[in-house]
Amino acid sequence: MPHVCWRTRICYVVRTLTMTSPYFMQSRPVITRSGDQNAASLRSKLTNRRRNQGPGSSVAVKVEQEEARISEQGPSSAPLSTGACHPKAETDPFPLSSHSRRRKQLKVEYDEDEGVTPVKTEHWEPPDWKKQLGYIREMRSGRDAPVDNMGAEKCYDSEAPAHARRFQVLVSLMLSSQTKDQVTAAAMKKLRAHGCTADNILNTDDEALGKLIYPVGFWRTKVKYLKLTSAILQKEFGGDIPDSVEGLVRLPGVGPKMAHLAMDIAWDQVSGIGVDTHVHRISNWLGWLKKPTKTPEQTRKALEEWLPRELWSEINWLLVGFGQQVCLPVKPLCSVCLNQQSCPSAHKISPTKRPKAASPRSPDPTSAATVKTEPGEQSEVKKEPLHTPVSPNARKIKTKVKY
Template identity: 45%
Template structure:
């Protein structure tokens, strides 16, 4: 038999008939026999796809029908599968107090690093740059001056509440403008009965807290952080704000920036620099980091390795206000910046400020000349009335 015949016969199904061609005796022709079902032959690939679909359908059907009494019913298994996400969803909606009571104790937080193994060198002309920014900051009022985290404690009378309201304001401040954060603190204080206290935060309903702070960034997480942090402060820190950065960072929603600023404002302790997005961004624009830092924590460690410690307490407030008014992120006011005029900023650019909103500077009052006052006093002393 020829190769053609062998291949044909090997592939020929049972419903084909063969006959020799009348034109050529070496050629065999195949014809389809009458099929009562009249169904076309399916390819192996089609059979596999159908088998796969059937298996999927069988899996679905197994969830609906009971195979035997000895094994769990598929219907029950389906109910268990469906109820699992509901249980997770219900757990996520449970109050922070219940989650804190049922969850395991958190792992001990790693100590916050304070020094670099290799200190970063001092950038050139940093002192002149720093003093120039400080002089500019003295000439205008920024949002951080009137609505920053340090303002939250002014409405409280008890020292513990002053410290706690400062911490709460900083917890709300991340990814939020000072104006929005300040308004949320006022609304939260009103919702808690006129004072921001640890006891009031624990007793308040979670929805009440959420409603008060819903304008701040990440409010869906922060209201839980506030609740859980208050519970931890009560249980582990005698209902007061701790006075070390490591203990503060163990609280939910508290990072190094918040911890260092809390120590500075609440306890008058300066252990490090509170580096936020403004300090991180502006110091990189000034070229103070070689290579540029990629995170606020890298920026903090670099700055702490060369900046004098007596400036730790001032740099955050100074840079934040400078970044809110002059060195704004979207379109910096290089036309109003003294660093640009003195060529101290490598990132300065030419800016047309004609159509920009004018910056309101504080008026400086000149004191009267001392010489004139001295002359007037001398004349009064030598004056003698006639008899």
């Protein structure tokens, strides 16, 4: 069979040239049974690199190690058939490459939230508060209200030592609760003449101290609070007052309003808004609160949520004097107020018709139900019946009074 041997030799020569020629090895892909062309291409590149390097170089060693690693990870390919000139590769119907058999590294991409509106916390504020505040400043430009001349800022001795001045500021704030500024100023004048320090307060008996501060509201209770507070300050602070709101509210008879005002006046630090009955009332009437409040502490928190911090120190004396002169608690002077056009309560706030003093429905002015105290204080007035029962026979007696 000479023609078979001749054909076999030609196929062997062609196959030898194809496998040894650099052109065919770089251009012709080798198809394995698994269909992985990348492994064969990488193997051909590593073979060419090994031929270009010397036998003793370190690069050749690394190439051999890399080729061994690829042969271990890649699928084992069956040798090509040598009995035919055009061998056919046996492939699987669904070939899997070596990369697909290993765990793939997924690229995680975060898309922007499209169509999802982020939650925004809107800063609430009254619609006309800046205009209303400007009008209040204009009406308070004279600075002639009682709080301007007899408030806590005017009740201490300016020539006393610093710690004594701060103590006097705290005492004046404690006496001002449920008391008019005129009465507080008179009591502080007598205390300063007696010696308004923590030592002198402790060395003064209760009866003498009561005569000095009389007739401030709840003067008996305030005598006890002054003694207890002076003892704590003398023992823990050397006669000075605490420099924090937390330390001040621990003192007997000192509430949040007093603490924030003491921090502002005595320590020159703005820690919060001092809200008294005037600030509480006017803020609700002007609509400066997101929803109506029932206590001064609720009003303070509601105001601090939107009012700029640089106005916290000013708002107290501004609204207190405004409430003492124009925006009165009973029969406010809306006709002379510059905010009567923008105030939602203008010409609407009027006191209810009070019953006569002799009527059983009239509340007792000394009743505890009608007295409001600062947080931390106790009312010394006991609740009594509103009226005394009258016997039926006494009603028939008529008396005539001649003048």
